[in-house]
Amino acid sequence: KDFPPGPRAIPVFGNLLQLNLESPLADMEKLAKRYGNVYSLFIGARPMVVINGVQALKESLGRQRCFLLGETKKPNGQSCRSTHAPGVVLADFGPCWRDHRRFGLMILRNFGLGKRSMEQRILGEIHTVIKVLDESVGKAMDPHLLFHNAASNVICQVLFAKQFDYDDEFMTFFVSLFHETSKIINGRWGMIYDSIPMVRSLPLPFQKAFRMFKAAHERRLQMLAESKQTRVPGKPRHFIDCYLDELDKACASLTVNRRDEDSTFSEDQLCALILDLHFAGTDTSANTLLSAFLYLTNYPRTQERCQREIDTVLDGKDQVSFEDRHKMPYVQAVIHEIQRKANTVPLSVFHCTTEDTELMGYSIPKGTIIIPNLCSAMVEEGQWKSHHEFHPENFLNDQGEFVKPEAFMPFSIGPRTCLGEGLARMELFLILVTLLRKFRFIWPEDAGEPDFVPVFGTTQTPKPYRMKVQLRGADMKNPNQTSSSNCD
Numbered sequence: 006k007d008f009p010p011g012p013r014a015i016p017v018f019g020n021l022l023q024l025n026l027e028s029p030l031a032d033m034e035k036l037a038k039r040y041g042n043v044y045s046l047f048i049g050a051r052p053m054v055v056i057n058g059v060q061a062l063k064e065s066l067g068r069q070r071c072f073l074l075g076e077t078k079k080p081n082g083q084s085c086r087s088t089h090a091p092g093v094v095l096a097d098f099g100p101c102w103r104d105h106r107r108f109g110l111m112i113l114r115n116f117g118l119g120k121r122s123m124e125q126r127i128l129g130e131i132h133t134v135i136k137v138l139d140e141s142v143g144k145a146m147d148p149h150l151l152f153h154n155a156a157s158n159v160i161c162q163v164l165f166a167k168q169f170d171y172d173d174e175f176m177t178f179f180v181s182l183f184h185e186t187s188k189i190i191n192g193r194w195g196m197i198y199d200s201i202p203m204v205r206s207l208p209l210p211f212q213k214a215f216r217m218f219k220a221a222h223e224r225r226l227q228m229l230a231e232s233k234q235t236r237v238p239g240k241p242r243h244f245i246d247c248y249l250d251e252l253d254k255a256c257a258s259l260t261v262n263r264r265d266e267d268s269t270f271s272e273d274q275l276c277a278l279i280l281d282l283h284f285a286g287t288d289t290s291a292n293t294l295l296s297a298f299l300y301l302t303n304y305p306r307t308q309e310r311c312q313r314e315i316d317t318v319l320d321g322k323d324q325v326s327f328e329d330r331h332k333m334p335y336v337q338a339v340i341h342e343i344q345r346k347a348n349t350v351p352l353s354v355f356h357c358t359t360e361d362t363e364l365m366g367y368s369i370p371k372g373t374i375i376i377p378n379l380c381s382a383m384v385e386e387g388q389w390k391s392h393h394e395f396h397p398e399n400f401l402n403d404q405g406e407f408v409k410p411e412a413f414m415p416f417s418i419g420p421r422t423c424l425g426e427g428l429a430r431m432e433l434f435l436i437l438v439t440l441l442r443k444f445r446f447i448w449p450e451d452a453g454e455p456d457f458v459p460v461f462g463t464t465q466t467p468k469p470y471r472m473k474v475q476l477r478g479a480d481m482k483n484p485n486q487t488s489s490s491n492c493d
């Protein structure tokens with residue numbers, strides 16, 4: 006009674022067959038038009054409630070007690086990880102999640118988030134990206150792996166104090182793990198696995214994800230063993246050392262007053278947490294950067310206007326700093342508009358009601374899976390000057406100042422909001438500004454029409470594309486080299 010309305014479900018499949026599982030987003034938009042901003046779906050026998058639009062998202066995700074991440078992902082997440090520890094992204098609301106979220110945030114801050122050192126790490130990584138782009142000057146190149154490698158290396162510096170060569174086996178293994186499994190876990194195979202238990206042991210694509218996660222677990226155990234052998238307690242070099250220091254503290258309190266059973270820290274949980282941070286910190290930022298260059302090459306006037314603002318603000322400076330963003334309202338607006346259009350994590354991470362609750366007049370029982378449709382807010386009519394077009398002015402007021410509407414929520418909102426938002430915003434700004442200052446990016450003549458519709462997954466990825474790279478100083482020698490596509 007009073008459960009949100011939705012399409013009629015059929016036995017075994019629920020509403021699965023009514024959704025285009027390649028990308029259910031368009032179907033979900035149609036269902037919201039028909040049933041309203043809070044509607045229900047059955048994926049297999051499991052009831053789910055889809056939340057759409059700014060108001061319903063704020064009312065649900067913003068709550069402290071209900072709508073926190075729950076059991077949804079557990080079967081899938083646990084077997085994927087090859088460990089029983091929940092990590093943080095898929096952890097139930099409770100002490101383990103709270104302790105590890107707090108710990109993760111503290112380590113990111115201590116390793117320089119908001120301070121200069123994280124900035125220096127990102128800028129150091131950009132040098133490698135520039136080297137790769139320098140080698141491609143005058144040619145059309147496929148940027149797909151480049152940004153995954155760069156984003157992975159930024160987070161690897163925090164986790165392992167290591168920067169890998171882009172062709173290093175560790176790097177190629179993890180980048181393909183993130184790239185491939187993000188499509189399997191939350192694409193159609195993930196939905197089928199979650200909702201139809203009888204297919205779980207069949208040789209279907211999710212078995213590949215399990216194999217890859219098992220291999221990843223072996224590598225994390227190896228990293229852990231190496232760190233344990235070489236560490237000096239109390240002198241942490243990286244995230245793993247900090248965590249091991251924390252474990253030492255828990256063991257010490259065990260000897261003193263046996264309070265250690267309260268501790269949620271364990272080596273298993275460390276392995277799960279490393280994977281969470283590495284995965285979440287790579288695929289999201291990299292795919293947002295890929296979307297950025299897809300738009301910038303096809304909106305050359307927008308690209309040029311960014312470059313003019315960058316040239317003016319950085320005149321005489323060696324390199325950009327994160328503080329400079331306050332003097333670059335147009336660049337900020339473009340980055341935010343790219344994130345709005347990219348919809349990198351369109352359905353956030355599924356949540357679950359932790360108790361019986363009410364939302365917008367509907368009753369939702371404890372244990373119901375909640376799908377926060379973040380992209381519904383990003384294209385909601387009435388929230389934006391132009392909700393369907395690529396339009397950086399969505400983030401500028403009449404005085405040309407940068408403003409952020411409340412409907413902008415690519416990092417989700419509420420207590421489970423993205424833990425890496427600060428790092429991601431720093432990466433996007435520093436990487437885009439540095440590259441736009443040095444290079445011009447052009448849509449190649451033979452590339453045909455751009456396809457802005459991404460490949461659906463936990464994280465969405467632009468379809469493969471190539472871009473031509475030109476040194477900006479060389480513009481004058483080659484004045485006719487313009488993008489063959491001009492959408493602005």
Ligand code: HEM
Nearest residue numbers: 094285286289290293350353354416417421423424425429
């Ligand atoms: C453009 C880049 C990024 C986007 C769009 C993004 C988006 C998101 C979203 C939508 C969630 C789900 C929040 C929810 O459950 O309501 C999330 C969670 C999370 N993200 Fe990100 N993210 C990005 C970058 C990063 C980075 C760089 C890191 C790593 C440091 C990171 C770490 C995490 C973690 C650990 C969580 C789980 C938080 C929790 O459950 O408490 N993310 N992110």
